[in-house]
Amino acid sequence: MSIMKKKQDNASGLKIEGMSIKMELIIAIVPIVAILLILLTVVTSMISRSIIIDRSNSEMQATLGKYSNYISGELNEIKSQTDTLAMMVGATYQTASIDELSEGITSIVTSNDMVLGAGLWFEPNVYDPEKKYCGPYWMKKTDSNGKWDGSALEASWDYSNESYDYFNQEYYINAKKSASATITDPYYDSSSGMVMASCSAPIKKADGTFVGCVTVDLMLDEVNAEVANVRIGKTGTLWLTDTAFNYVYHPAYPNAIIDGLGIDDSTEMENYISTIKASETGKGNFKYQGVKRLLYWDTIPGMNWRIGLTISQDEVFEKVTMLLHISIIVCIVAIVMTTIMIIYQATGIAKAAAVVANSLAHLRDGEFVKITGAKKRTDEIGLMTQATNEVIEKLDSIVSNIKESATSLGSSSEELADMANQISQTAEDVSNAVQEIATGATQQADEIQSATENVGRIGEAINDVQNSTENLSGITQRMKEASEISSSSLASLQESSLEMTAKIDEISSTIETTQNAVLNINDKVEGITSIATQTNLLSLNASIEAARAGEAGKGFAVVAEEIGQLAANSRQLADDIKIEMEKLLNESKAAVTASEDVKQGNIKQQTALGDTLNAVNGMLSDITDTVGGVELISQGAETCDNSKNAVVDTMSALSAISEENAASSEETGASMEELSATVTTLAGSASDLKDIAEHLNEEMSFFKS
Structure with missing residues (x-):
């Protein structure tokens, strides 16, 4: 009869002392997860900030370089044309008239939108022995916006007098002490209302004697407009200064040149003013109207003009801030x-643990309450629930059997006591005769029985050793096969690594070949630049000759002008190719370095693979030795089992002999006094056995049926 209760009682009386599993898991895991996520957010933000700063620096420097090269290209083109014109005048002024010389000058003025006018300025009495001042000037007719209507140029001699005294003007002084064309700092021309600069080149005879200069007046409004129209993002702007660090353009000071404002007046950049003056390029940051702005500056090639860029730091870091918020x-x-998730999982675990604890609490009170109704789980909690139910079932079965045995034992002990009393009365006469024989036979049988049981336990141990040996043999065999497979895989991996090294060598060689080709192309670009310069000079000379040829040379003059334009385009294209080649060369160098790093890493990997392969081969040898040892253990266990069987047979024979001796002692019947004493003892033992059975029934009554 089963005493298992089918209905579970939840009133176990158990109370948790301390913190629950749910709270322990939350306190232990959530802070760690939070710290790791916060750390990940911080690291991500820092890396993103660094990447954006580097990219912004590159973009800002590229923007400065673009407009710096634009301004430099425009001004260098004017300087080149002015030098060429000065060379032409120096070679022809002694034989050519002013009208003939004006052809080359007017071509420069009309062919360039930046040029307002140009003039010839000779030393005293050089062009005309009777004139101290000889300075004809040709200029465009412009409207209030500085736009030329395309009409013929106006020739003027208004500056060829003592009141103007061009000998003491900046452009003339610069030309006199310079070997080639130079450009003055920008200035505001009140008569035209425009920002101007003058490019002057010395006129020299064949022997190098200075005889005057050629000037080309530039309108910088176009440059200012180009710079003013630049917008980097929403808040980025450019500014431009001359060699004296006076502003040519600044978005906050539209009348900077008129007012004579310079970089020293920019109070917002006071910490960087000296640095900008001392360094041709650089970067920094400052606050303007409460907003932090980033600062970058560069130098116009071939001139000491500074071009700068400022942009709001918040705009640059806008994406970083957005990424931080998302993170x-x-x-x-x-x-x-x-x-x-932790609360959900912990709640399930806590419920399962509570169900198991409740069942064990009932078991503590002597009630067998099996766990029912709980959600079936396949994890460790499920195994614990299953094991608890199995323990309860096993204990229920054991207690039931013990109760039944105790009841039967009580009944048998009473019957045994009655029979012992009857035998005691009839066996008093023969007890003394058989007492000694019975005692010896009993002791011999007990000892033989004990020996048989011990040998049996030895046999069980030997069987366990044999089973473990068989399992160990299978495991070692599988380890051996796995090690052989691992050794083969490592060898294949090492061969693949060697092939990769060879491929990396081929890639590195290809990149070096590409780099050499880039260098050769760069040399060719230098040649194109030289050809463009010579072609431009030939174009100007051709223009001069066409001018001298008069009406017959007009067609040739048009061709010469087109050649000049093609030369300028070739020069610009060569400069662009040169810049691209420099970028490609830098990338090739970086690729060579990267391939070398990969190669070195692959060599280290090959070394590590070799060491691992040797270790696996050594382990394979050890596993082979282990297999041999296991086989020897199995043979020894088999030998022990055979010896055990022989001992058991011997014990069986001895037991049979002892039984025959007991039979012989009973047949002698010489004395029944020993039998009487034995029966008396048996009666006492039966009485004791009855008491034990009653006590056992009392103990088993604790478990409820």
Whole structure:
């Protein structure tokens, strides 16, 4: 009869002392997850900030370089044309008239939108022995916006007098002490209302004697407009200064040149003013109207003009800030989801543990209550629940059997006591005769029985050793096969690594070949630049000759002008190719370095693979030795089992002999006094056995049926 209760009682009386599993898991895991997510957010933000700063620096420097090269190209073109014109005048002024010389000058003025006018300025009495001042000037007719209507140039001698005294003008002084064309700092021309600069080149005779200069007046409004129209993002602007660090253009000071404002007046950049003056390029930051701005500056090639760029730092870091906000939101959501998941899992574990604890509490009170109704789990909690039910079932079965045995034992002990009393009355006469024989036979039988049981236990141990040996043999065999497979895989991996090294060598060689080709192309670009310069000079000379040829040379003049334009385009294209080649060369160098790093890493990997392969081969040898040892253990266990069987047979024979001796002692019947004493003892033992059975029934009554 089973005493298992089918209905579970939840009133176990158990109370948790301390913190629950749910709270322990939340306190232990959630802070760690939160710290890791916060750390990940911080690291991500720092890396993103660094990447964006590097990219912004590159973009800002590229923007400065673009407009710096634009301004430099425009001004260098004017300087080149002015030098060429000065050379032409120096070679022809002694034989050519002013009208003939004006052809070359007017071509420069009309062919360039930046040029307002140009003039010839000779030393005293050089062009005309009777004139101290000889300075004809040709200029465009412009409207209030500085736009030329395309009409013929105006020739003027208004500056060829003592009141103007061009000998003491900046452009003339610069030309006199310079070997080639130079450009003055920008200035505001009140008569035209425009920002101007003058390019002057010395006119020299064949022997190098200075005889005057050629000037080309530039309108910088176009440059200012180009710079003013630049917008980098939403808040980025450019500024431009001359060699004296006076502003040519500044978005905050539209009348900077008129007012004579310079970089020293920019109070917002006071910490960087000296640095900008001393360094041709650089970067920094400052505050303007409460907003932090980033600062970058560069130098116009071939001149000491500075071009600068400022942009709001908040705009640059806008994406970083957005990424940080998104990361914080994701971090919070992850922490909340983690907490919810922990609570969900911990609740399930806590419920399962409570069910098991409740069942064990009933078992503590002597009630066998099996766990029912709980959600079936396949994890460790499920195994614990299953094991608890199995323990309860086993204990229920054992207690039931013990109760039944105790009841039977009580009944048998009473019957045995009655029979012992009857035998005691009839066996008093013969007890003394058989007492000694019975005692010896009993002792011999007990000892033989004890020996038989011990030998049996030895046999069981030997069987266990044999089973373990068989399992160990199978495991070692599988380890051996796995090691052989691992050794083969490592060897294949090592061969693949060697092939990769060879491929890396081929890639590195290809990159070096590409780099050499880039260098050769760069040399060819230099040749194109030289050809463009010579072609431009030939074009100007051709223009001069066409001018001298008069009406017959007009067609040739048009061709010469087109050749000049093609030369300028070739020069610009060569400069662009040169810049691209320099970028490609830098990337090739970086690729060579990267391939070398990969190669070195692959060599280290080959070394590590070799060491691992040797270790696996050594382990394979050890596994082979282990297999041999296991086989020897199995043979020894088999020998022990055979010896055990022989001992058992011997014990069986001895037991039979002892039984025959007991039979002989009973047949002698010489004395029944020993039998009487034995029966008396048996009666006492039966009485004791009855008492034990009653006590056992009392103990088993603790378990409820």
